Amino acid sequence: MAVQKILQYPHPILKSPSEPVRTIDDRVGRIIKNLLDTLAASPGVAIAAPQIGEARRIIVCDVSKKMKGKHHGRIILINPVIRRREGKKIVREGCLSVPDYTGNVTRYETVELEGLDPDDRTVRFEAEGLEAQALQHEVDHLDGILFLDRIASLSTDLFRR
C-alpha cells in the first residue's frame, strides 16, 4: 500500500484494454488503496489502474481541489461504463502518463456513468464539467486510449506544457 510509480507511454499496458473485475477481493482493495495514494501524491485529479501497472477496470477521481461547481468528491468506480453523453465540446487536457504535453480533445460536458462501488453495489450518477472530462479520460485509459488518440490536429492541438 503506497504511492506507485505512474507508468508513462510507451509502456505497453497503456495501449492495452484492461480486464473487467469479476470479484471485489483483497487484491482489488489493494489496487484501490494504491490508486488513492498515488493520486493524492500527484498533480492530477484522476487516475486509472493501468497507469500504475494493473490492467483492471478500476478508476478513482477527486476533483474537489480543482472544481468549484457541483461534483461528487472522491469517486471509486469499478467496471465503469459511460451510459449517456451530452454536449460535445473541445477542451484541453494533459495526462500523467504523457508528460510535458497538453492537447485539445473532444469531450462531453455531461456524462452518466454506471459501475460498481468498492462494496460491490451498482452506482449510477451524472457528472459534469471537469469531473465529467476526468472520468471520460480515465475510462479511455481502461480501453487503452490516450488523449493523443483523440487529438484532431497536431499542428494546433498539441502544446508543449
Add this chain to the structure above:
Amino acid sequence: MNRFAIITAAGPDRPGIVAGITRVLYETGCNIEDTSMTLLRGEFATMLIVRLPRRMDAEAIEARFDRVRKALGLSLLVKPLSVKEARRVPRPGGHPYILSVYGSDRPGIVYRVTTLLASRGINITDMNTRVIGPTGRPIYVMVLEVDIPRKVRIETLKTALRKLQKAVKVDVTLHPVESAQL
C-alpha cells in the same frame, strides 16, 4: 558548433512537398525534431527543426535542396541553431488565454490589437486570421492564443480591450484556456 537548424519553406500547394523536403533530410542524415506545417489558401508553409549530421553544416544542407526547391517552386531557407536555441521551449510563465477579435475589415485591426498586447508584455503563441463573409462586406476574424504574464491584471487588460473595441469598431472576447491535468 551548431548541431541544429531550422528549415522554413513555402510554395504553391501540391502533393509531394513534404516528401520532397524530407527525402533530402533522410538522404543527408538529418534527424527531424519538431515541425509545424500548414496550408494558407493555396500556399503551403512549413518549419522544421532538424538535428544536423556530424559532417554537414546548415549551408551544406541548404545546397542539397537546390533540386527540390526548383522542382516544387519553393522558397526555402536553412538557418543554423545552437543546441541552446534548438532546445529552448517557451517558458510557461503566464496564463494561456484565447483572444478573438472580429469585425468589418479595415486597416489597422491586427496592428492595433497586437501593439496593445506587446505594450503589456503579452506574448502571442499562436495566431490565425481569416477574411470571411460576402465579397462586398468582408469580415475580418482573428484568433490569438496569448500568454498573459502573471503581473498583468486581467480586469485592466479587459478595460483596455473594450476601449480598443470602440476605437477600431471590432468585437473582442478574452477567455482563459482551461487545461486539465488528468
